[in-house]
Amino acid sequence: MSERWPPAAALEEALPDAVEEVSEEGPHKFVRVRADQIVKAARILRESCGVDMLHQVSGVDYEDRFEVVYHFARVKSDPGFVCLKVSVPRDNPVVPTLAHDWATANWGERETWDLVGIRFEGHPHPYRIMLPEDWEGHPLRKDYEFPTDYHGIDCTE
Amino acid sequence: MTDATRPGRPAYMPPPQRFDPELEQTILVTKAEWLIDWCRKSSIWPLGFGLACCAIEMISTAMTRFDLSRFGAEVFRATPRQADVMIVAGTVTHKMAARVRRLWDQMSSPKWVIAMGACTVGGGPYFKYGYHIVKGVDKIVPVDIYLPGCPPRPEALIEAIMRLQELMHARGYLLNGKDPGYTPPEKGSRQAVKDGLSPADPWTTEQARKHDDKKRAAEEEQARKKAEAAKKKAEDAARKKAAEEQAAAEEKAAEEKAAEAKPAAEEKAAPAEEPETGKPVEPPAEPPREEPE
Numbered sequence: 274m275s276e277r278w279p280p281a282a283a284l285e286e287a288l289p290d291a292v293e294e295v296s297e298e299g300p301h302k303f304v305r306v307r308a309d310q311i312v313k314a315a316r317i318l319r320e321s322c323g324v325d326m327l328h329q330v331s332g333v334d335y336e337d338r339f340e341v342v343y344h345f346a347r348v349k350s351d352p353g354f355v356c357l358k359v360s361v362p363r364d365n366p367v368v369p370t371l372a373h374d375w376a377t378a379n380w381g382e383r384e385t386w387d388l389v390g391i392r393f394e395g396h397p398h399p400y401r402i403m404l405p406e407d408w409e410g411h412p413l414r415k416d417y418e419f420p421t422d423y424h425g426i427d428c429t430e
Numbered sequence: 431m432t433d434a435t436r437p438g439r440p441a442y443m444p445p446p447q448r449f450d451p452e453l454e455q456t457i458l459v460t461k462a463e464w465l466i467d468w469c470r471k472s473s474i475w476p477l478g479f480g481l482a483c484c485a486i487e488m489i490s491t492a493m494t495r496f497d498l499s500r501f502g503a504e505v506f507r508a509t510p511r512q513a514d515v516m517i518v519a520g521t522v523t524h525k526m527a528a529r530v531r532r533l534w535d536q537m538s539s540p541k542w543v544i545a546m547g548a549c550t551v552g553g554g555p556y557f558k559y560g561y562h563i564v565k566g567v568d569k570i571v572p573v574d575i576y577l578p579g580c581p582p583r584p585e586a587l588i589e590a591i592m593r594l595q596e597l598m599h600a601r602g603y604l605l606n607g608k609d610p611g612y613t614p615p616e617k618g619s620r621q622a623v624k625d626g627l628s629p630a631d632p633w634t635t636e637q638a639r640k641h642d643d644k645k646r647a648a649e650e651e652q653a654r655k656k657a658e659a660a661k662k663k664a665e666d667a668a669r670k671k672a673a674e675e676q677a678a679a680e681e682k683a684a685e686e687k688a689a690e691a692k693p694a695a696e697e698k699a700a701p702a703e704e705p706e707t708g709k710p711v712e713p714p715a716e717p718p719r720e721e722p723e
Contacts, residue, residue, distance in 0.1 A: 404562065405525045412561045419561055421641040423524050426569050428561075429637040 278302055280355045283321040284314055293360075303342075303356035308368050311359050315345070315371055323347050324355055327371065330381030332389030334415045339366045339391055361391065370396040388413040464599075470514070470540075471502075471595040477513035478506035479533065482520025484547035484581040491584035503591050510536040515594065516571070517587075521549040521557055522564040534571040542598070543567070544575045544590050551576050 281295045281304050291310035296303050306314045318324040328344040343357040359368055370393040371378035382393040383402040390411030393399060401408065410417055421429050480488055492498045492506060507513045510533045522530055534543065545567050548554045553565035567573060574597055577590040 403525075408524075417561070418640075419637060421637060421644075424528070426524065426527060426564055428565070429641055 280304060280318055280322045280324075283317055287317045287321070288314060294358075301356065303358050305358045305360065308359045308361050311341075311343075311357065312369050312371060312374065314357060315343070315374060318345055318355055318357075319374075322355065323350060325349055327375040327377045327381070328354070330371075330378055330385055332385040332391050332413070334389060334413065336363075336415050338363055339389065341368050341385065341391060343371070366391040367394050368392070369394050372396050387411070390414060467599045471598040473505070474501075474503035474515050474591065474594070475505045475507050475513050476503060476515045476517050477510055477533065477537070478508055479516060480519045481522060481526060482547075482549065484519035484549070487581045487584055488517055488519045488546065488587060491587045496584040496588065498588065498591065501588060501591055501595070510534070511538060513537055514540070515542045515544060517544045517546050518550045518567045518571075519546045519581075521554055522567050522570070523562045524564060525562070527564045527570050530567065531570045542574045542594055543571050544577055544587075544594060545573045546577045546579075546587060546590070547582060548578055548580045551578050555580055 278295075278297045281292075281297060281302070284304055284306065285292050285295070288306070288310055291307045291314060292304060293307060294305035296305075304314075315327075324345040324347050326346045326348050328346050331342045331344075333340040333342060339361045341359045341361065343359075345355040345357065347353050347355070361368055368391060370382055372382060372393070373395070379397065380402060382396055383398065383400065385391050386393060386396075386399060387401045387403050388411055400406070404412070409420070419428065421427075480486075490496060492504055498504045503515070510516070514537075516534055516537060518530065534541070545551050549557065549563070550567040550573075552558070553563050557563045558565060564570060575590045575594050577586060579586055582590075
C-alpha cells in the first residue's frame, strides 16, 4: 500500500487508543472509533482533513449490538466522504452527542433516537422527531413489536 | 329510486312535469328540497387539504387543464368551517389521524368525504404493512366515495365529484346529507377473515394471532386470579362455617344435656296429671225401651 487514507492516518496518529478498526478496502471506507471518543474524532477530522459537513447520522441494529454511522463530507475543496462508525452495546446504547459541534447532528440524532432507540448524551432536545410523542417502542429495531391498536384505531388489518 | 334512462344510478332529478309548452319556457316547477339539493351539489366547496402525492393530482384537477370549476367544485377553502367536502388526498399516518378527524369535526354538516387514492382507501400499495399507517381513512371518518388509484387521474377525481353530486341528490336535504341505508364500515374485518368472507392475509393473520394470544393470556391471568380469590373466599367461608357448626354443635350438646335433665324432672311430676285422661268415658246406658202393648 503506497499511501494511507488521510482521515484514518490522522485519527490513528491523534487518537491511537480510540481507533478500533480501519477499513480502507472497497469504495466505502470507514473508521470505527470508541463511543466515548467520537466528539474528539469528529473534531480532528474537521481540523486536519478539511471535513466541513455532517451529512447524516444513522443507526443500525445488528441484533448483538447497535451501530451509529456518521457520514462526514468535505465540500469546499477536494470533495469526498469520510465515514465514522461507533458500536454500542444493545442493553445500554448511549453515545455522546455531536449536536454542539455539528448543527446537522441535532435532527439526525433525534431521528436515530426515534427509530432505533440510541440515546445521545448531552443532546439539547432529546425527543422524538417524527413519530407521535406517546409512541411506544422504536420501530426500526429488529425486535420491534407492531402495535395492534393506536388510540382506538385498529392496526391489525 | 333509480333513473330509468340510466339504470343502476339514483335519480337526482324529478321526472319532468308537462305543462303548457309556453309556460315551460319560463317556469320550472319543482320541490324546494330538490332546489336546495341542486344548489348544494352545484357549488361544492372542497377543503384544500393534501397529505401526499394524491394532492398533486387534486391540485392539477383544480387547475386550468382539467378545470374542476366546470362542475362547480373549484372553490377550495383553506378552512374546514367553510367546506362541504373533504378530499382526503394522500397517506394518513397515525400522527396525522387525529388532525384529519379534527378537521372533519370542524366542518359544518352536511358534509361529505372522498377517500382519494389507494392509501386512504385501504392503507396503500407501499405502506400498508408499515407501523405508522392508518389502514384506510374510513377508520377515522365516514367515507362517502372511495376513489382508488395510485394516484387517481384527474379525470377519476372529476368522476368522483360527479358521483358525489348524484349522492347529494339521492340522499337529499331533509335527510341532512345522511343516507338512511348507510352504516359505517365494519371495523372487524378480522371477523370477516374468520368467517371466510375475505381471504386471509398472512401478515394480518400473524398480527391477529399475536393480538389474540396477548388477549387470551391476559384473560387467563385474570381468570386465574379470580379463581384464586374465589378459592380463598370459599376456604374462608368453609372455615367460618366449620367454626359456626362447631359452636352450634356445642350449644346443641349443652341444650341436649339440659333437655335430658329436664325430662327427668318432668317425668317425676308427670304421674300426678295422669288419671284424668285414663279410662274412656262410657256413654250412659240407654234405658231399655218399653215394648208397646
